[in-house]
Amino acid sequence: MPTEVSSLSATSSNRSQAEPLQSSADITPYAQAEEEFQILLLQDDLDGLLERRPSLIQEFESVLERALALAYGLAAQTSPNEKVEAARLFTQRILYRIYRLKLFWFDSIRHYKNEDSDYLRRIRRLIETPWQAWEMSAMNIEALKAEPIEEALRRRTHEDLDPPPTNSQRRFASQATQAGYRRLLEIASLDGLVEASQLSRMLGGASNEIHAMLTRLIVEEYGGGQLRRKHSSYFAAMLTELGMNTTPEHYFDRVPWQVLASINQSFVLSERKVFYLRYIGGLTYFEICVPSAFRHYQQAAERLGLSVAAGGYWALHIREDERHGKWMLNDIALPLAARYPDDAWELLLGYDLQKRISDRAGSAVLASVWEAERQALAVA
Ligand SMILES: [Fe+2]
Numbered sequence: 001m002p003t004e005v006s007s008l009s010a011t012s013s014n015r016s017q018a019e020p021l022q023s024s025a026d027i028t029p030y031a032q033a034e035e036e037f038q039i040l041l042l043q044d045d046l047d048g049l050l051e052r053r054p055s056l057i058q059e060f061e062s063v064l065e066r067a068l069a070l071a072y073g074l075a076a077q078t079s080p081n082e083k084v085e086a087a088r089l090f091t092q093r094i095l096y097r098i099y100r101l102k103l104f105w106f107d108s109i110r111h112y113k114n115e116d117s118d119y120l121r122r123i124r125r126l127i128e129t130p131w132q133a134w135e136m137s138a139m140n141i142e143a144l145k146a147e148p149i150e151e152a153l154r155r156r157t158h159e160d161l162d163p164p165p166t167n168s169q170r171r172f173a174s175q176a177t178q179a180g181y182r183r184l185l186e187i188a189s190l191d192g193l194v195e196a197s198q199l200s201r202m203l204g205g206a207s208n209e210i211h212a213m214l215t216r217l218i219v220e221e222y223g224g225g226q227l228r229r230k231h232s233s234y235f236a237a238m239l240t241e242l243g244m245n246t247t248p249e250h251y252f253d254r255v256p257w258q259v260l261a262s263i264n265q266s267f268v269l270s271e272r273k274v275f276y277l278r279y280i281g282g283l284t285y286f287e288i289c290v291p292s293a294f295r296h297y298q299q300a301a302e303r304l305g306l307s308v309a310a311g312g313y314w315a316l317h318i319r320e321d322e323r324h325g326k327w328m329l330n331d332i333a334l335p336l337a338a339r340y341p342d343d344a345w346e347l348l349l350g351y352d353l354q355k356r357i358s359d360r361a362g363s364a365v366l367a368s369v370w371e372a373e374r375q376a377l378a379v380a
């Protein structure tokens with residue numbers, strides 16, 4: 001990368017302190033390309049700069065192109081798993097870095113100067129097109145369209161409200177130590193500290209009963225305008241109780257690609273009104289599945305003897321999301337299905353897709369938890 005751009009390197013690094021920077025000798029091509037991309041994000045008039053000097057992005061784009069083929073193309077079936085996973089992590093991190101500009105982080109205003117860049121939009125599309133096609137290839141759209149919508153939504157939400165625990169959930173509840181529990185918080189903090197942010201992107205526009213209920217939902221997620229009651233504040237309290245860092249994105253380097261894909265999926269849908277129903281389907285799944293998923297985390301916190309504050313976020317959601325799930329089904333998803341009968345299948349698609357993405361993310365979190373346990377044992 002030429003000096004004009006490289007010179008910003010020291011100020012642009014946004015790496016967390018969870019993993020120290022590698023020395024330049026052993027930095028991977030992905031880490032190098034991501035650093036270069038972060039530098040580009042901070043350039044004045046990025047689009048103009050790249051028009052004058054297209055060579056600046058040659059290396060980044062060739063790394064990205066190879067990664068996309070490996071992550072979501074045919075090569076994913078024949079390449080070593082480790083390589084495929086690394087490519088997915090790189091592409092999801094780049095996509096997240098673009099989408100995070102849609103939220104405000106109370107940092108320097110200058111960080112947002114390329115929010116509307118054509119180039120960033122192009123990179124976003126470059127990643128999203130093969131990634132979304134890959135996700136959609138697991139869905140049977142014709143079958144979804146054929147399902148009777150009300151019955152299909154009621155059956156899904158009933159089944160997902162209180163499913164029997166999986167073996168890995170049981171194992172976490174009964175065996176995880178503080179090392180594993182902390183790893184869970186590190187990963188979950190990326191979303192937990194800015195919880196429900198994407199929902200805020202769906203609320204502008206005309207009002208009706210559906211809109212009023214969504215507004216009521218976000219008002220609860222945001223603690224009725226009181227910071228200490230905002231759900232993300234409960235997450236921060238959990239971190240504080242364990243002496244962990246409460247800065248959003250501090251543990252970014254800990255986050256597996258599967259969790260980034262789940263966050264990016266919310267961005268993909270909430271930034272496009274054409275996906276309104278799909279987004280609502282996904283959010284319905286979220287609110288429905290949380291009480292049962294969080295119960296295992298809460299059990300682990302209790303078994304570890306953690307304070308009420310150190311597990312309060314789980315308890316809050318077990319309590320509130322059962323109600324939120326009912327709102328999503330009865331007052332938002334079903335009325336939307338009645339209002340848009342021809343497109344109502346999109347609610348099912350959003351629901352099923354989110355379930356698949358969330359299950360995959362949950363497994364990745366637990367794999368990382370056991371890795372943290374092994375590391376802790378090795379050190380002891
Ligand atoms: Fe919440």
Ligand SMILES: [Fe+2]
Nearest residue numbers: 287320321324
């Ligand atoms: Fe909720």
